[in-house]
Structures are given as structure tokens and as C-alpha cells.
Amino acid sequence: MSVLLVNSLCMRFGGLVAVNNVSLKVDTGQIVSVIGPNGAGKTTAFNAITGVYPPSSGEVIFNGINARRGLDGANVIAIVSTALLAGFLLLLICNAQTIWEQVINAHYVYLEPFPWTKAVREFGSFVFSSAAWPYFVSGFLLGGAGATAIWFRSRTSPFILCKAGMARTFQNIRLFQEMSVIENVLVAIDARAGANLFEAGLRLPSFFGKRRAALKAARELLDFVQLEKFANQPASALPYGYQRRLEIARALATHPKLLLLDEPAAGMNPAESEELITLIERISERGVAVLLIEHHMKVVMSISDRIVVLDYGNKIAEGSAAEVRANPRVIEAYLGKEAAR
């Protein structure tokens, strides 16, 4: 069963085609690598898969659901209720003075008890009168159009995909620099199981339970990437290689089914990349599928179940490490035509 299915994905920026008709598949528990020369469109493809950029065409199916959400029932309800709200609001604001005069001023005698039922009836009769409906309709149309526009723009979003079980790291490390190491992991845990406003603001009993559980989970993850002794240090103070491991821990904290790693070995020395290979294998053992972008051939060749090669946005080869290594088009892309012969 495949976790991720990418069907003829295209990304165009103006005239530039960064990713052209790329299809790929990741099965449960697999480690798949995407390689290719610089500028081959690997990171762009990654961003389209994780929902950071909406793809120009093609589709991404994650865990059986389409990454670009269609118009479902909840969306329709949200749009219609926004439209109703906007209509009602425009009606109220544009007629505020009239309503106030008819409903409040007409019935209130200074310091006398106020006839509430009469006032409410009066209000109802105004709202349903013929004077009110043009305002309601124009507000309804504006609100509906606005809500539709907002829905249209947010059809793909990284947060929805993350909830569904997709996690990623970034090529240029994007940790929360002002937070401590453990807080970085906690953010990802909170997104799943954090306390709400009331629990947190008033310190309700349920808050402490959630906090304890989150801290425990975060410590386990730091332990997993061997960063537990830096838990309370600021993330920005960690050395580069550790920051990469912290990003992986943070991504794992979202309980992913698929982890996308964007050049995790960049800037690492041989010993560190050796450790990284072990780490990725341990992640795979936890049942998490891994999609990896990497330049470091040693890492790619030693752990990948399958390798996809991109060049100028096109997929030029796919297969096992040995197959890819022997493919003349791959050699051509990396070393030039002469070497391929």
C-alpha cells in the first residue's frame, strides 16, 4: 500500500518550469530518495508535495486523500454561514440608528421597566421587512464571495497534510531560534495534543496531565536523536549537525507516517553522516516511510529502497541503487555526455 502517490506533478513560476510531469510513489516503510544535480527541482517538488506551494497541475495523494482538498460539506457550511453573518452584519450596521430608535428608544421610558418581548418582536419585524433585505443580500453576496476566495487560496495547506501524517525538515534549517531545544519539540506535540485556552489560562487540572504527557514524549524523542542533555539550551546555540537532528526530532513529534528530509546530510562530516544513516534506519524501523532529498551519494546509495533521479524538472530515471548507478542518462546528467559513453 502506498503512503504517497504523486501523479504528473508540474510547478511553473511564470515561464519557468521547475518541475515537469513528475510522478513518484512511496510505499509503507520504504526509504525513497530523490537525487539530481543542483537546480533540478527537488526542493520545489518537495514544497509542492508538502502543500507549501499549490501545484500548477497534477495531484498529490497522501494516504488515500488528495492534498488539494475539494469543496466538502464543512467548507460549504463555513462559506454559507460566513455569508449569512456578513449579510446580517451589514443589515445591522447600515440600519443601526433606525433599529435603535424603533426597538429601544420607542419603548424605553426613563427608569421604567423595559418591555423586552415587545422590543424583540419589533426587532424581528424590522429584520424581515422589505427595507432590510437589500442590505442583507449585498452583505450575503460579499461575504460569500470573500469566504469562497479565502477557501480557494487555502485549498492546499501544510498544516492539513501534517495532521494527516506528513512531516518534513527544511534545507535551510528552520528551527524556532528563540526557543529552547525541548520547546521546539513541544510545539509539534502541542499541535496534536496541546491544552486549549481555558485549560492553559486558568490552569485547569487537565492542563497538568497534558503537560506531563507532552514533556515525557518530548524527552523520549530527544533521547531518540541523542540530544537529551541539551534539552534546556536555546536551539540557536546548538552546532549545525545537532540542529539538523533537532529538526528531525521535531518532525517525528508530529507522529508522521511519512517523513520528508530535505538534504539532511548537507554540511556534515563523514562521521556525522554515518550517524545520520543509522538514525534514518532507526526511523524507518519505527514504521515511518522516508522520502529523502540528498546530494551525499554514500548516504543515498546505502539506505534507499528506491531512487528517483530528477534533471531540469524531469524524472529521468527510477530504480534501485544499482540500476540508477548504471543508467547512462543519470551519468550524463551528473558528469556530461562524454562520461556517459
Added chain:
Amino acid sequence: MNDTEVLVQQLITGLCNGMIIALIALGYTLVYGIIELINFAHGDLVMLGAFMALTLVAFFDLNGASSGPAAWVGLASLFVIVPAFCAGVNWLADRLAYRPLRSAPKLSVLVSAIGLSFIFVNLGLFWGGLPLELFGGGNAAAAPKDFPGLIGNTNLLGAGNVQFTYKDLLVVLITLPAMGLLTYWVKFTTMGKAMRAVAQNPTAARLMGINADRVISITFMVGGALGGLASVVYALYNNTIYFQMGYRIGMDAFTAAVLGGIGSLPGAMLGGILIGLVRALTDQYIATMWTNVMVFSILILVIIFRPSGLMGAKVKDKV
């Protein structure tokens, strides 16, 4: 006046005010484009420019009745000295308040700009207390000042109901060439190109040998000069200035810059003209007291449908 004439008249007023707003909006958008600062002090700089213009009018002893070469030279000098003055003030502001904060958080720079805006307003108040006859003899510093009508109110369209006066013509003759020159400068000169380079990536521009600080200084000066020009046109067009006018003007101009897409020069021009038109038409057809509500409602509506303004570039996060 029949309905069509009313409409045409309001369109003329709206366009002229809009072009003045556009000129000021350019100052916001230039500075925002290069250092991502909402320059809160810009509207108040325009106010200072207007006070400078009034002082010069007193100095050259100009009034509505003056004519002859001396008056022309005096009038022309307004359009040179005031922009130079505003450019200088803006340069100084950048030098003293913003440049030391290049690496500070964005909001700190914003607070600095707010501080400068307070300082400018206060200086405007003091300036209004000058013991000159045009300033009310220094007795009512805070009172609005009359700016003499140096440009005639003669209707260029003959005896019709619709008015297009020398004042309106002046607005067109000053603002359009200024916008054209600015566009040319940004697009084709070396300094303009350097400016766009710094706006896109200051570090890379610096590595390519561009003196980013100098480019930013010059941007501030150009923005200030445009504001100065706008202040003279504003004073001649509206004939009254007061020390708190910077807030209102600045708000309109900033809204215009955002409406058009902040950072975009044609956007600022379009936004300014739209704001001018919306103001004039709301004044006429709804009620003056609802004009502000109208302007901002339209702004919010526009940015719901086009989140980066009418002509702003779509910004993609670099991942």
C-alpha cells in the same frame, strides 16, 4: 449643475487630490520597498514641508495679487527649496534614527519612526508660533494657517458649470512629470538599479559592491523630495495647513500604498488616485462623515480578494 456635471466635477476633484496622495504614497512605498519600514513620519514630513512653503511665501512676500518676474521666481523657488528641505530632513532622519538600527528587529525601527513623527508634529506646533503675520503673529500656534491663493481660480473650461482651474492644472503639471521621472529613475539609471538590487537582497547587493547604506540614504532623500513636492502642491491646492495635518494625509497615502500593493510604484500611483476618487465620490453621494469608513472598508475588501494589493507582486516564502 445637473447630475452629470456634479459627477464630472467630483471626478476632477478626486483625481487631483488622488494625484497628491499618490505622490506621498510613493514616499511610503519607496522606503518600504527597500527596508520594509512603514515610515510613520512621512505624513508629518509633508506637513513640515507645507510650513516651510508658507515661511518662504512670507519671506518672498508673495500673495494672490503678486505678479511679474519676482513673483514667478518666488513661486518656482518653492518647488525647489521645499523638496530639497524635505529631502534633507529625511536624510537626517535616516542617518540619526534608522541607520543605527539596520540590524535591529523591524518593530524597533517602527517605534523610531513613530518617535520621529511625534517630534515632527511638535516642531510643526512650534513653527506655527513664529511671530510672522502669515502665521497669525505667533499668538495661535496651533490654529490652522491660511495659505495664500497664489494660483488663480480661473476656470479653464470657460463659462460652464464644471470647473477645471489653474490649480487643477498645476496638480497635473507637477505630479505627472514627477511620477514619470521617478519611474525612469528607478528603471533605467544605475542608482535606480542599485536600489532595486538592495530592495531584493541587501547582502547580495553589498557583495556585488553596492554601498547599501548610500542607496538607502538616497532612497530616503528621493522619497522626502517627492513628499516636499506634494506638500507645496497640497498647500497651493487646498489653501490651508495645520500642524496635525500629517496624520490624515499620511493615513490616506499609506492606505493608497497598501491598496496598490506596497513596494510597487505604479501600485502607489493607482492606489492614490483610487483613494482620491473614493473620497470625492463618498463625500458627494453618501456623506462626508462616512468617508473614512468607506475608504477602509474598500481597502479591506480589496485585500481579501487580492492579498498583496492591486498591483503588488505575489510574495512566495523562500523555503
Added chain:
Amino acid sequence: MPRLRSNLHFVFLAVAALCPLLDTLLPEQLRFADALRPIFIFALLGLGLNVVTGFTGLLNLGAAGFMAIGGYSYAIATCDIYPFQLGFFGALLMSALTGMTAGILLGLPTLRLRGDYLAIATLGFGEIVQSIIRNLDVITKGTQGINPIPAPILFGYVFQPENYLPWYYLFWSILTVAVVVVSNLERSSVGRRWISVREDELASACMGTDVVRAKMSAFIVGAILCSIAGALWVSYLGSTGEPGNYDFQISIIALCMVIVGGLGSIPGVLLGALVMIGFNSILLTKIAAWINSLSTVSSTNVLASPNNWKYLIFGLALVVMMRFKPEGLLPAGRHYHRRGK
């Protein structure tokens, strides 16, 4: 030491609780505790803005709008020219609810916008609120303002305007409750979510944070605090005053309080309120009184009145302060461990 640092706001509140005692020891012309009351109210306003701008990084230029909404709701709910005539807590709840509604309505279309577009939208909101209040004179009494606001009655005790002490402790307790709640939030999953959005919105979304919802919760908390500040302000003045009192300047002063104190720092907000409002309502009135007692300069000269120097000094202070301490007087602890690196 770091423990004291991060709990400094409770020290400030404890000192403030003792101020009236200290005041009785001072000679008449140096007494100041009375003038601390507006500082408490503005600290509440700053606290609300700190949640939105300091924690979540959303530049909000419309704090005065929320304050006005809170204040007018309180006035309409209590004043006897309207039929509602609620008690103190009922009216406070009303103004919190209307403030919250306004926050949601403003947030729905605008929270998806990029930073500076949100800033102009909130600025516009402040202007719209002020204009609407001025124009709907049937409801809000236009430029006259609503008055008289009845004195609050709590548990049978009537708060008389002549005796400042009960007011002092009323405002102090409300501020203290707000500080406790906000600092609880800051140190919980909710606060971490806000700060992660400020630090890196995209990374946060990729870790499963619903960014729009996180921003909305910050906006709601901020709106509630700002409108309660407005309600207290109205009860303190005994009148709403004219709508022009809730202008852009108030929003700016609130923003300056937050930034001068240190973005995202709760003790910073308290100190910021003391410095910014204290300058205006304590120092300046004392100087003015002193200059008037000399009364040798002609009153028509614009330079003679200290009130005319207010903005110059204020502006200079801001510029100089940002030049030498751009991170604020009491930077948030999170910034702190990064120093010296």
C-alpha cells in the same frame, strides 16, 4: 536569578499593592498613588496588545478600537438612559463579549494576510470604529459621549469618585488576574504555539499548527483584554468622553508601551505602562504645576507651556531609547539567554 527575572511582574504588582501605604508617608505635593490608576488600566491594554504583537508577532495598530468598543459597551450596559442597566461584572462581561466578537469579525478576513497588510487593516479598524461611534449619535450620543456612568457597586459597596483607594485596589486586582492568566498562557502550549508562529510561520504550519486558529486565539485574548481596559477606563472617568479620545494616538502609545518594555515580556509591559503613562499623567502635570507657580513668562508664547513640549520629549525619548536599547527595557527571557553569543 533567572527565576526572579521571569517572575518580575509579580514583584511589580506586589510593590504596586503597597504604594498607597507609602503614599501616606509622603508630603501632599509628592503623592502619586492616585495617579497609578490610569497606569493599571493602560497596563491592561498593553497586556492585550502584548499577546497579539509581542507573542504572536502580529502588528496591531487598532488597540484603541477595541478599547472604544469595550468602553462604549460598558457605558451602554450600565448608564440609566438605556434599558439594560447591568451591574459592574455583568457590564464587564458584556464589553468582553462585544470586544471578542469584534476581534473575530476583524480577524476572519484579515488574519491570513501578510504582516504589514494586517497592520493597515487593524489601523483601518481603529479608524472605522471611531467614525462609526461618532456617526451613530442616536446610540452613542455622538461627540457628547455617554454620561453619567453610575458608580460601580460591588457586593453592596458603592465606589465613590472622591475616595480613590477602593478604585485603586479594584483595578489592581483585575490587572493582577489578567497578568496571572496571560503568564499562564505564555508558559503553556498555547503560548508556545503563538511564539512559534511569530518565529517561523511556515515551519510552525509544517509541524501541524493551525496558524490561522493560533492567530485567532491570540487576537481574541488581546481583544478581550483591550476591551476590558476600555470598560475600566469608562468607569474610571464616569463618562465615555468624546469618541476622539480613542484615536490612533492611544493605539500608538499602547504599542510603544509594549515595545519600550520589551516585546513579549510581561514585566516589560508593566514597566512600559509606568514609563509611558507615568510620564504623561504624573511627571508632566508636576512640571506644569511647578512652571505655573513661577508664572513669569507670557502665556501666549508657544514655547512657554510644558504641555507643548510633550510630544517632542516623548518622541526624542523613543528615538534615543530605540537607538541604544532596541530590545526594550526588560527583554523577554527568551531573548535573554542569547545575549553575549
